[in-house]
Amino acid sequence: MPKHIVRLLVLIAVVAIVVFSTKKFLTPDTFYQYGHYRGDAVAEIASKIPKLQGSASCEPCHKKAYTEWTDGIHHRATRKGAIQGVVFKYGPGCEVCHTGPAGNHPSNEAMPLSIEDQVTSITHPEIKVHPANVPGRKLMLSPEDMKGICLNCHEKMEARPIEQRQIEVASHSGEELCTKCHNPHSPRIIYASLPQGRRGNAQAGKAIAAACTGCHGEAGMSTSPAFPNLAGQHFDFLVDSLKGFKTGIRKNDMMSPMVAGLNESDIRNVAAYFSRFSCGVSGGDKAKAELGKAKAANCAACHSAGGLYGPGAPGVSGVPTWPNLAGQNAEYLASTLKSYQDGSRAHPVMTSVAKTLNDADIDHLSAYYASMKCK
Amino acid sequence: MTTPNTKTNEAVPMSRRRFLEFLGKSAVCGGALASAGSAIGLSETYGPKRGFQQNDEQYAESVNNPPKIPDYNWNDHQWAMGVDTDRCIGCLRCMEACKMENSVQMDAFHHRTWVERYVYLEGSNTAIVDSQADPKNIENTGSETKFRFDNRYRNVKVDKAFFVPKLCNQCEHPSCVQVCPTGATFKTKEGPVLIDTTYCIGCQYCVQACPYGARSFNEVRGVAEKCNWCYHRITKGLNPACVEVCPTGTRIFGDRNDPESPISLFIRNNHVQVLKPEMGNAPNVFYKGTDKEVV
Numbered sequence: 001m002p003k004h005i006v007r008l009l010v011l012i013a014v015v016a017i018v019v020f021s022t023k024k025f026l027t028p029d030t031f032y033q034y035g036h037y038r039g040d041a042v043a044e045i046a047s048k049i050p051k052l053q054g055s056a057s058c059e060p061c062h063k064k065a066y067t068e069w070t071d072g073i074h075h076r077a078t079r080k081g082a083i084q085g086v087v088f089k090y091g092p093g094c095e096v097c098h099t100g101p102a103g104n105h106p107s108n109e110a111m112p113l114s115i116e117d118q119v120t121s122i123t124h125p126e127i128k129v130h131p132a133n134v135p136g137r138k139l140m141l142s143p144e145d146m147k148g149i150c151l152n153c154h155e156k157m158e159a160r161p162i163e164q165r166q167i168e169v170a171s172h173s174g175e176e177l178c179t180k181c182h183n184p185h186s187p188r189i190i191y192a193s194l195p196q197g198r199r200g201n202a203q204a205g206k207a208i209a210a211a212c213t214g215c216h217g218e219a220g221m222s223t224s225p226a227f228p229n230l231a232g233q234h235f236d237f238l239v240d241s242l243k244g245f246k247t248g249i250r251k252n253d254m255m256s257p258m259v260a261g262l263n264e265s266d267i268r269n270v271a272a273y274f275s276r277f278s279c280g281v282s283g284g285d286k287a288k289a290e291l292g293k294a295k296a297a298n299c300a301a302c303h304s305a306g307g308l309y310g311p312g313a314p315g316v317s318g319v320p321t322w323p324n325l326a327g328q329n330a331e332y333l334a335s336t337l338k339s340y341q342d343g344s345r346a347h348p349v350m351t352s353v354a355k356t357l358n359d360a361d362i363d364h365l366s367a368y369y370a371s372m373k374c375k
Numbered sequence: 376m377t378t379p380n381t382k383t384n385e386a387v388p389m390s391r392r393r394f395l396e397f398l399g400k401s402a403v404c405g406g407a408l409a410s411a412g413s414a415i416g417l418s419e420t421y422g423p424k425r426g427f428q429q430n431d432e433q434y435a436e437s438v439n440n441p442p443k444i445p446d447y448n449w450n451d452h453q454w455a456m457g458v459d460t461d462r463c464i465g466c467l468r469c470m471e472a473c474k475m476e477n478s479v480q481m482d483a484f485h486h487r488t489w490v491e492r493y494v495y496l497e498g499s500n501t502a503i504v505d506s507q508a509d510p511k512n513i514e515n516t517g518s519e520t521k522f523r524f525d526n527r528y529r530n531v532k533v534d535k536a537f538f539v540p541k542l543c544n545q546c547e548h549p550s551c552v553q554v555c556p557t558g559a560t561f562k563t564k565e566g567p568v569l570i571d572t573t574y575c576i577g578c579q580y581c582v583q584a585c586p587y588g589a590r591s592f593n594e595v596r597g598v599a600e601k602c603n604w605c606y607h608r609i610t611k612g613l614n615p616a617c618v619e620v621c622p623t624g625t626r627i628f629g630d631r632n633d634p635e636s637p638i639s640l641f642i643r644n645n646h647v648q649v650l651k652p653e654m655g656n657a658p659n660v661f662y663k664g665t666d667k668e669v670v
Contacts, residue, residue, distance in 0.1 A: 034437045035429050037561035041571035042442035042449075048607035051476050052616050092622035096468050148521065153466040153622060158528040159492050159536035164464045164623070 055093035065185050069094070072186025097149050097184065143179040150178045150187075174348020181319055199235065200268030208270045211258065220277040225331040232279025232374060236320040238271035250345060281327035284370030292368030295361050298353065299325075303369075315372040327374035333366035427552060427562035437564050447610045454566040454604060454659070456618075457627035457641040458540050461664040465490055465538035467507055467522040469617035469626065476605060476616035482519045483508040485591050487602040488542035488617050492524055493669060497532040502668045539669050540625060542617070543568065543589040543602035544650065544658030551581035551590060551601075560599070566659055567604045575599055586654045604628070 033039030059066040069075050074091045156166040167173070178184070212230075216222050220231025230238065244250035245259040246267070262270070296314060303325050305312030312318065315326030325333065339345040340354035357365070425434045441449050473488050474481055486507075493502040505512065507522045515525035528536065549568050552560050559574035560581055575598035582590045582599055593600040605615035609628075613619070618628040629636030634643075638661075641647070647661040651670050662669070 031558065032433065033440075034433050034442075034564070035426060035558075035561055037558040038571055038574060039442060041561075041574070042563060042569065043444050045569050045571075045603065045606050046442070046444045046447070046610040050605070050608045050611065050613055052472060052608075052619055054613075054619065092468075093620070095472065096620045096622050148516070148523070152468065152523055153464055155526060157465070157524065157526050158494060158533045159524075159538050160464050161461060163462075 052095050055095070058094045066094075068183060068185035072183070073188040074184075074186060092153075143177045146184055147178050150182075150184065171349065171352060176348065180321065200239075200265070200270070200272030202269070202272040202276050204265075205269030205271070205273030208262065208266055209273045212270070212274075215254070216274070220274045221280050221282075222329065222332075225282065225329040226335065227329070228332045229280065229282065229328055230274035231277035233275055233324055234317065234320040234322070235271050235275040237317075237323045238275055239267055240321055242267045242271065279324070279327055279374040281372070281374055282329045282370050284330040284367030286367075286371065288364045288367035289371045290368075292361075292364030292366070295357075295365050296368050298356075299365070302349070313373065315369045316374065324374060325369040326372035328370060330366040330370035333369055334362050337362045337365070426564045427547070427549065441564075444610050446612075449563060449565040451632065452565040453631040454545075454609060455629065455631050455638045455642070456542070456545075456604065456615075456660045457638050457645075457647065457663065458660060459625050459627065459641070459645075459663045460537055460539050460669075462623045462625040463490065463538040463540055464623055464625075465492060465524050466622065467524070468620045468622065469540060470507065470522050472616040472620040473602070476608075479600065480593060480595060483513055483522065485593065485600065487589075487591075487600065488540065490524075491539045491541060491669075492536065493539060493666065494528055494536040495534040497534045499534070502666070537664070537666075539662070539665055540617075541587070541589070542660060543585075543604075544587055544656065544660045545602075545604060547657035547659065548655060550584040550586060550654075550656060554580040554584045556580065563606075567606050567609075568601070569603050569606055570599060570601060572596065572598045586651055586656060587658075 028038050028040065030039030031037070034042075055066070055069070075093075076091065151169065154165060154167055156168045160166055173180075178187075215224065215227045216230050220229060220233075222229050241250065242259050242262065245252060245255045246262065248256075259267070300314060302319070302322050303317050304314045305316045305318050313326065315328075316324050336345065337354050337357060340347065340350045341357075343351070426437055429437065438450055467490055469488055470486055470490065473479065474486070477487060479485055479487055489506050489508075491504055491506045493504055495502050505524075507513075507524070511527060512523065512525050513519055516523045545562075545567050549560075549562055552562055552568060555561075556578065557574050557576055559571045559576070560568060561571070562568045577592065577597045577599065579592050579599060581601075582592055585601075590599055590601045592598075605613070605617075608615055608619075614628050615626075618626045627637045627641045629638035629641075631639055631642075633639060641663070642661055645663045647663050648665065649658040649661060650665075651658075
C-alpha cells in the first residue's frame with residue numbers, strides 16, 4: 001500500500017479515536033439511560049424543595065388567624081359539581097393572598113437555592129439572588145394592599161362566573177377600605193362579633209360635652225328637631241363624624257369650630273359620653289311613616305340590625321361605623337338626605353342613594369325612621 | 376377503422392403508464408393516511424406504555440431501574456390536568472404562585488402559566504383576547520409584578536366572556552422535545568416534559584416549535600423555561616402550585632392510573648377537549664367549557 005494512503009488511514013483512525021473517546025468522556029453515564037437525555041436530571045429536578053407549604057403549615061404560629069379562617073366563609077367556600085358532587089377543593093387558603101410562599105419564610109435558610117437558581121449563579125455570577133426570591137413581597141398585607149387583593153377575585157367584571165361573589169366598587173364601598181367592615185380571614189360579616197374599636201372614657205368626656213349640651217341636650221336628646229339626637233348613637237360613628245368635621249370631610253358652620261380644639265382622645269371621650277345614654281324616639285307623622293316603609297327596604301342592607309343577611313330591627317345599624325337612624329329627628333334626617341343630594345355632604349354610598357329620592361320620598365323616609373323603636 | 380375512444384375511461388385498457396400513475400398515487404395517499412393515524416394517536420394501543428422516543432433497551436431500563444426519587448416510582452403514575460373554564464374568575468393567583476414556586480422572572484411577560492380573557496362584544500362573532508401582559512392591565516395595577524385584569528368592559532355591551540387558564544400541555548408527542556438538539560428537554564415516562572437546565576444551550580428551537588406558546592426564554596438564566604407541573608411537588612405527593620392555590624377549583628390534577636382520582640372523575644364525567652387537536656401533539660391538559668375560538 002502506498003505510503004501516503006497509510007498515513008491518511010492512520011490520521012483518520014487517530015481522529016476517530018480522539019473524537020469517540022472525547023465523546024465518551026464528556027457524555028454522562030446516564031445520558032442514554034432512558035432516552036436522549038441525562039437520566040440523572042429527572043431525580044435532580046424532583047429533588048427541588050417545594051416552597052408553597054399549604055395552609056396547615058401556618059397553624060402552629062398563627063393560631064388566631066388560622067382559626068378565623070377555618071371558621072369563616074373563605075375556608076368553607078367549597079364548590080361542588082364539576083365532578084358530580086365530589087368536594088375536591090376548599091376556598092382560598094393562606095398562600096392565595098399571602099403570596100410570599102411559606103418556604104420563603106421566616107428565614108432565607110429555610111429556602112435553599114433551587115436548581116434553576118444555581119444555574120443562574122453559575123452562568124451569571126453577578127446575580128446573587130433571583131428577583132422572585134427577594135423579600136419585598138410582603139407576607140403581612142396592609143389594609144391598602146388588601147383592597148387590591150380582595151378585588152383580584154371580587155371586583156364585578158365581565159367574564160367572571162356569576163357564582164362568584166362580586167361587588168361594584170363605586171356603589172359598594174367607594175374609597176372605603178375592605179377591612180373597615182370585613183375580616184379578610186373570615187369576610188362574611190357576623191354583626192354581633194364585630195371587633196369593638198378603642199373605647200373612650202365617658203367620665204372624661206363629660207367635661208367636654210358641656211359645650212355640646214346647648215344644642216344636643218343634657219342627655220343627648222337635642223333641643224331642636226334641626227339638630228341630631230346623639231344619645232345611644234354608635235360610638236364608632238360619632239368618632240368618625242367628629243373626625244370628619246375636624247379634617248374637613250364634613251363641613252358645618254357650628255360643628256367645625258367646635259371640634260377644631262379637640263384632640264384624638266377628647267373625641268373618643270366625648271363620643272363615649274353620648275353613646276352611653278339610652279336613646280329616645282322623637283316620633284314622626286304616622287301616615288307618612290306608613291308610606292316610607294316600602295322605600296326603606298333599600299336602606300335595610302346597611303341601616304338595619306340584620307343587615308344583608310337577615311331581618312332585623314329597622315334603623316338600628318349592624319355595623320358600628322354606620323349611624324342608627326331609629327328615633328332620630330325627622331327634620332334632621334330630611335335635611336341630611338337633602339345635603340347629600342346637593343353635594344354639601346358626600347359619601348360614596350349615600351350620595352348615590354340620595355339622588356334616587358324625590359322630596360316626597362325624603363319626607364316619608366324621615367318620618368318612618370323617626371317613629372321606629374331605637375332599641 | 377375504429378378510432379380510439381379517449382373521452383371515456385371504460386374503453387381504455389390499463390396501460391403501463393396508467394398503472395404506474397395509480398401505483399404512485401396510492402402510495403402517496405396510503406403513506407399520508409398512515410402518518411396521520413400515528414400523529415393523532417390512533418396507532419397507539421393500551422397496555423404498558425413506552426416513553427416518548429424510547430428504544431427497547433431504554434424502555435426496559437425505565438421499568439426496571441427508574442430514577443431514584445424517594446418514595447416515588449414513575450411507572451406507577453400517569454399524570455394529567457383538567458381545566459374547568461366555567462369556574463375561572465381570572466384572579467391570576469395561579470400565575471403568581473407559579474412564579475413564586477419556580478422562581479420565574481417577576482414580570483408580566485415571562486410565565487409558565489397564564490390566563491387569557493375571551494370577550495365577545497354584542498353583535499360580534501370574533502373574540503377579543505387579552506392577558507395579564509396587556510399594557511392596559513399592567514397600567515391598571517401600576518406594576519408589572521402585580522397581576523390583575525382591568526375592568527375595561529364595564530361600560531360596553533358584552534355578549535359573552537370567559538377566562539381560560541393556559542399552561543404547558545405536556546403533550547404525548549411533544550414538538551419541543553423533537554427539536555431539542557442537546558437532549559436538554561425530554562418527556563418523562565409518567566407525563567411531564569422536563570427541562571434539564573444544565574444541558575440547555577438557550578437556542579430557543581423549542582420556543583419556536585411549541586404550537587401552544589407555552590415556552591419562553593429566560594434571559595437571566597440563559598435557558599428555556601416552561602411549566603413542568605411542579606415535578607418537584609408531584610413527586611412528593613403534593614399538587615402543583617397553581618392547583619394548590621386556585622380558590623375556585625378551576626384546575627384539577629391527578630393520576631389517570633387511579634380511576635377515582637380527581638382528574639379521572641373530571642374526564643369521565645365531563646365533556647372535555649384539548650387545544651389544537653389538529654396539531655397531533657395529543658395534549659394532556661383537558662379543557663371543559665371552552666369555545667372553538669380558544670386555541
